[in-house]
Amino acid sequence: MSKIACGIDLGGTKLEVGLVDDNGNIIARVKRPTHAHEGPESVIDKINDSIMTALEKSNIKQRDLRGIGIGVPGLIDADMGKVIFLTNLPGWRDIPLAEIMEEKFHIPVKLGNDADAAAYGEYLFGSGRGARNFVYMTVSTGIGGGVIIEGKLYRGASSGAAEIGHVVIDVHGEKCNCGNYGCFEALASGTAIARFAKRAIDRGRHSLIEELSGDEPIKAEHVFEAAGQGDRLALDIIDEEAFYLGIGICNIMAMYNPERIAIGGGVSNQWDMFYHKMMETVRDRALKQNAKVCRVIKAELGTDAGVVGAAALII
Amino acid sequence: MSKIACGIDLGGTKLEVGLVDDNGNIIARVKRPTHAHEGPESVIDKINDSIMTALEKSNIKQRDLRGIGIGVPGLIDADMGKVIFLTNLPGWRDIPLAEIMEEKFHIPVKLGNDADAAAYGEYLFGSGRGARNFVYMTVSTGIGGGVIIEGKLYRGASSGAAEIGHVVIDVHGEKCNCGNYGCFEALASGTAIARFAKRAIDRGRHSLIEELSGDEPIKAEHVFEAAGQGDRLALDIIDEEAFYLGIGICNIMAMYNPERIAIGGGVSNQWDMFYHKMMETVRDRALKQNAKVCRVIKAELGTDAGVVGAAALII
Structure with missing residues (x-):
C-alpha cells in the first residue's frame, strides 16, 4: 500500500494541496487562490487540477495515492462525506464532495472539519x-x-x-x-x-x-x-x-x-x-x-x- | 461468573451499599450515616459491615460477588484505586481504598468519581x-x-x-x-x-x-x-x-x-x-x-x- 496521502486545506481565500508521507512530511505542495465566488464547481475543478499538478511535480502516480483528506472550514457530515454549509464559500450547501472526488480519482476521500484535521495532524506529527x-x-x-x-x-x-x-x-x-x-x-x-x-x-x-x-x-x-x-x-x-x-x-x-x-x-x-x-x-x-x-x-x-x-x- | 456487583455510594453524610444485578436492579441495599468525623478507618469499617449486612439480607455469598465499585465524592486516582483528597470527609488523604478492600474481600475493587459513576450508571441503565x-x-x-x-x-x-x-x-x-x-x-x-x-x-x-x-x-x-x-x-x-x-x-x-x-x-x-x-x-x-x-x-x-x-x- 502506498505511503502517500493527499491533504487539502480548503480556505475561503486560498486552497492548498499537499502530498504527505507517513511521517507527516510534505513532499509536494500546490497553493492557489480559491476564487470562492466562482462557486463550488469551479473550486472543485481547481482542487482537482492542483492535485494533478502536485502529482506531476513530485513524479508520483495517481494510482500510488492512498487517499485524499480534505479539511473544510465549516459544517460537514463526515460520515457521509458531505459539505453541509460553508460561511465563507458561497454556494456550498449539501455538496457530496467525497463522492464527487472519489468518482474522479477512484481512491478514498474523507472530509474533516478544518480545526479537527489540524488537531489530528498536530497529534500525529506535531505538538500532540x-x-x-x-x-x-x-x-x-x-x-x-x-x-x-x-x-x-x-x-x-x-x-x-x-x-x-x-x-x-x-x-x-x-x-x-x-x-x-x-x-x-x-x-x-x-x-x-x-x-x-x-x-x-x-x-x-x-x-x-x-x-x-x-x-x-x-x-x-x-x-x-x-x-x-x-x-x-x-x-x-x-x-x-x-x-x-x-x-x-x-x-x-x-x-x-x-x-x-x-x-x-x-x-x-x-x-x-x-x-x-x-x-x-x-x-x-x-x-x-x-x-x-x-x-x-x-x-x-x-x-x-x-x-x-x-x-x-x-x- | 457471578452477575452480582456491589455498588457503594460514599457521601459526606450517608453511605449506601447496594447489590446490583446485570440489569441495574438493586437486589439489596443498606443505608447508614457516614459519621465522617470518625475518620477513614471507622468509615471503611462501616462500609465493610454494610456489605456483609447486604449479603446476609439477600442470601448472596461473598464469593458470588463479582466485585465492588465505589463512587467517591472528591479527588481520586482511578488507576491506582486511591483516594487523594475528599473535601467533606475529614482525614481522607492518599488512602489506597481499593487495595484495603481487596485484601478483605478478595475481589476486584474499583473507584470512580461519584458523578462519573452516576453518569455511567445512567448510560448503562437509565437516561443515557x-x-x-x-x-x-x-x-x-x-x-x-x-x-x-x-x-x-x-x-x-x-x-x-x-x-x-x-x-x-x-x-x-x-x-x-x-x-x-x-x-x-x-x-x-x-x-x-x-x-x-x-x-x-x-x-x-x-x-x-x-x-x-x-x-x-x-x-x-x-x-x-x-x-x-x-x-x-x-x-x-x-x-x-x-x-x-x-x-x-x-x-x-x-x-x-x-x-x-x-x-x-x-x-x-x-x-x-x-x-x-x-x-x-x-x-x-x-x-x-x-x-x-x-x-x-x-x-x-x-x-x-x-x-x-x-x-x-x-x-
Whole structure:
C-alpha cells in the first residue's frame, strides 16, 4: 500500500494541496487562490487540477495515492462525506464532495472539519505527539478547536465537538457572530483584539496603533506591533486577550482534563507577548488537579497543520 | 461468573451499599450515616459491615460477588484505586481504598468519581441508554458531571474530566468555592438559588421564601416551594437559574456535541419549574447544528444513580 496521502486545506481565500508521507512530511505542495465566488464547481475543478499538478511535480502516480483528506472550514457530515454549509464559500450547501472526488480519482476521500484535521495532524506529527488526550486550539480571525480522546479524534454527534470558540465565558457579554453572547471567540480571537483597539481609539485613547494601521482598518497585527514598541493601549489589550485565553484554557481543562493543550493560528505567532499572562491566569484560576497534569504549548506545524492534518485523515 | 456487583455510594453524610444485578436492579441495599468525623478507618469499617449486612439480607455469598465499585465524592486516582483528597470527609488523604478492600474481600475493587459513576450508571441503565455520546449533569449543592464518549466513560488525564460545574460562564462574576470566579456552579447550583434569595431578601425584597424558611437558613427547596405558590421573587430566581442552566447546556453542547444530556440531582426534581426557560435559552443561544442532534432529558435513576453507577464500574 502506498505511503502517500493527499491533504487539502480548503480556505475561503486560498486552497492548498499537499502530498504527505507517513511521517507527516510534505513532499509536494500546490497553493492557489480559491476564487470562492466562482462557486463550488469551479473550486472543485481547481482542487482537482492542483492535485494533478502536485502529482506531476513530485513524479508520483495517481494510482500510488492512498487517499485524499480534505479539511473544510465549516459544517460537514463526515460520515457521509458531505459539505453541509460553508460561511465563507458561497454556494456550498449539501455538496457530496467525497463522492464527487472519489468518482474522479477512484481512491478514498474523507472530509474533516478544518480545526479537527489540524488537531489530528498536530497529534500525529506535531505538538500532540504522545498525549493520549489532547486539545488543539486555533486562534486567528475566530477560535476553533479539535480534541483527541484516548488517542482518537473525537468529532461528536454531528461533527461539532470542540467548538471551543463558542463556549460562553461572559454570559452578559457582547454578541458573537454565532448569535450567542459572550463566546470565547468574541473575547479572545484576533478579531476581538482589533475590535477592542478600535473601540478604545474611537473613545479618544491615543496609540501607535492608529499610525501603524494608517488608512486600513485596525488588525490584530497592528496591535501586536504597537505592543512590541511599548505602546500602553496595545499592551493593555494584549494583557486582556491573554487573560481571556487563560480563562478559555481553564474551561478546556475543566471539560476535557487533557495532558496537553496546543495553541495554533495567527495569534500564536505572538507567543511571547501573551504566554506569561495567560499562564498566570491558568495558575490562579484553573482546577489544580487538572492543571497539574496538563502542559500548554505552542502548536508545531504552523501553516502546514491544515494540509498535514487533512492528509492525516487518510493516514 | 457471578452477575452480582456491589455498588457503594460514599457521601459526606450517608453511605449506601447496594447489590446490583446485570440489569441495574438493586437486589439489596443498606443505608447508614457516614459519621465522617470518625475518620477513614471507622468509615471503611462501616462500609465493610454494610456489605456483609447486604449479603446476609439477600442470601448472596461473598464469593458470588463479582466485585465492588465505589463512587467517591472528591479527588481520586482511578488507576491506582486511591483516594487523594475528599473535601467533606475529614482525614481522607492518599488512602489506597481499593487495595484495603481487596485484601478483605478478595475481589476486584474499583473507584470512580461519584458523578462519573452516576453518569455511567445512567448510560448503562437509565437516561443515557443508546446514546454513544452522553453527558450527565447533577445539580444539587454543587454541579458535577460525567461524560461518555463513543460508549466509554471518559475520565481524563487525572480523573477530572467533565468538571462541568467549574466551567467559567461569567468571567467577571462572583467567587466560586474552587477559588475561580463565575463558575457555572456558582450561578446555577441549588446553593446559588439559595444565595440569590437570601441576597434579595437582605436587600429588602418581600417574599414567601422568608416565611417558609422561618428560622432556618434559606434553602433552594424554600425557593421552589414559594415559586410553586406564585411568589414573584422566587419565580424570578428560578427563571434566572433556568437561564444559567441553559447556558451551561449550550457550553456542554459546544464542547462535547453529545446526542443526549441528562440532568439529575436534587434540583432536577423541580423539572417543570425550570425546563421551559432552560430550553428557551438553549434554542436562542446554542450552536444550531449541535442543538439539533441533542436531547435534554431528566435523569432516570434518581437517588439510585449513586449505587447503581458505582456497581456499573464493575459491570
